[in-house]
Amino acid sequence: MTDDLPFWKTKSMQEMTRKEWESLCDGCAKCCLVKLEDEESGALAFTDIACDLLDCETCACGDYPNRSVRVPDCVTLTPENVDQLYWMPATCAYKLIAEGEDLPWWHPLVSGEQESVHQAGISARGRVVHESTVPMEEWESRIVHWPAVGFEGYYEPGEGINPDTDEKSD
Numbered sequence: 001m002t003d004d005l006p007f008w009k010t011k012s013m014q015e016m017t018r019k020e021w022e023s024l025c026d027g028c029a030k031c032c033l034v035k036l037e038d039e040e041s042g043a044l045a046f047t048d049i050a051c052d053l054l055d056c057e058t059c060a061c062g063d064y065p066n067r068s069v070r071v072p073d074c075v076t077l078t079p080e081n082v083d084q085l086y087w088m089p090a091t092c093a094y095k096l097i098a099e100g101e102d103l104p105w106w107h108p109l110v111s112g113e114q115e116s117v118h119q120a121g122i123s124a125r126g127r128v129v130h131e132s133t134v135p136m137e138e139w140e141s142r143i144v145h146w147p148a149v150g151f152e153g154y155y156e157p158g159e160g161i162n163p164d165t166d167e168k169s170d
């Protein structure tokens, strides 16, 4: 019986409605953090510096409909590009579903409450500051590991898509 199963277990990403697709986002806001790239290794590290459009207390985008215009490097997730975004946090629902995993207990679609993602300590709520408040020369000192739990703080190119070749690594 597939009727009793939730949509993320029965539909491919391409089959999901717009509303279903959007609801996969748990609202953690970790994808809205500034990431720094090691020039030699290509490894990425998260910082606790957030996009200026992010509401740091609610983790909501301040202008979601116009985000791509207002922040040109804000990536719009699609079923087609989700498996290429190797830097997405390990807890990201899109990444989990793309990798064939289930959603965790704290995901709002499972818990029924938006608060659970914050209560579980998964989100960036209350832990980040706006990009415009931190001089760029201080960004390196703001590297943090909590957004990448599960990957020990860094996403190595070998763990996803190699950013140099854009090809999938083993």
Ligand code: SF4
Pocket (backbone or CB within 6 Å): 024, 025, 026, 027, 028, 029, 030, 031, 032, 077, 088, 089, 091, 092, 093, 094
């Ligand atoms: S990391 Fe994934 S789940 Fe979290 S806010 Fe970004 S898109 Fe949504």
Ligand code: SF4
Pocket (backbone or CB within 6 Å): 031, 032, 033, 051, 052, 053, 054, 055, 060, 061, 062, 063, 064, 067, 068, 071, 074, 075
């Ligand atoms: S524009 Fe909105 S969704 Fe995009 S990074 Fe900034 S806060 Fe996040």
